[in-house]
Amino acid sequence: IESYGMTEAAHQMASNRLPPGQRKPGSVGAAAGPDVAVMAPDGRLLDAGETGEIVIRGPNVTAGYEKNPDANASAFAHGWFHTGDQGVLDEDGYLRVTGRLKEIINRGGEKISPLEVDGVLMDHPAVAQVVSFAMPHDKLGEEVAAAVVLREGQSASESDIRGFASTRLADFKVPRKVLILDEIPKGATGKLQRIGLAAKLGLG
Known part of the structure; x- marks a missing residue:
């Protein structure tokens, strides 16, 4: 079962569903806890079908990196954590990861x-x-x-x-x-x- 996660939040921020839920091959699933959205470079949240940066927020998302102001300034903006991953949401809220955007390693x-x-x-x-x-x-x-x-x-x-x-x-x-x-x-x-x-x- 495909899922999407990272150290800054959880190992399952989005996940495909087990039956009787819907699984969409090629997707990493729908939000499974935090809010998951796709954002334009100017901070606008994009509509379904539009490609941009995957951003997340919620109680299980870290508040920041210890003693790393450069990374914090890059990763936390507009009230969201910026993953550096590129993706697109479909009409049902299922996420597809399409690449990397950020220079953050x-x-x-x-x-x-x-x-x-x-x-x-x-x-x-x-x-x-x-x-x-x-x-x-x-x-x-x-x-x-x-x-x-x-x-x-x-x-x-x-x-x-x-x-x-x-x-x-x-x-x-x-x-x-x-x-x-x-x-x-x-x-x-x-x-x-x-x-x-x-x-x-x-x-x-």
């Missing part, structure tokens, strides 16, 4: 802000440019990785940079892989794009 249910990791790595004296991103992991779902460009004339190894990060970040936030590149790949618009970067760099 979900490591086994632990939410990590890549901007926080970027900020720490940029403090390394040899680092000129950095972009942290999610790479797939068999058991955790996602792990933290980072692509780094070094300052001209400076040198640093992957272990140097990871060791530096470990003095300033909780262990689960330290990049498990650091790629030292001459240039970080950019998207079609010329901007750095975290989503999809793992595949571009051969880590996906």
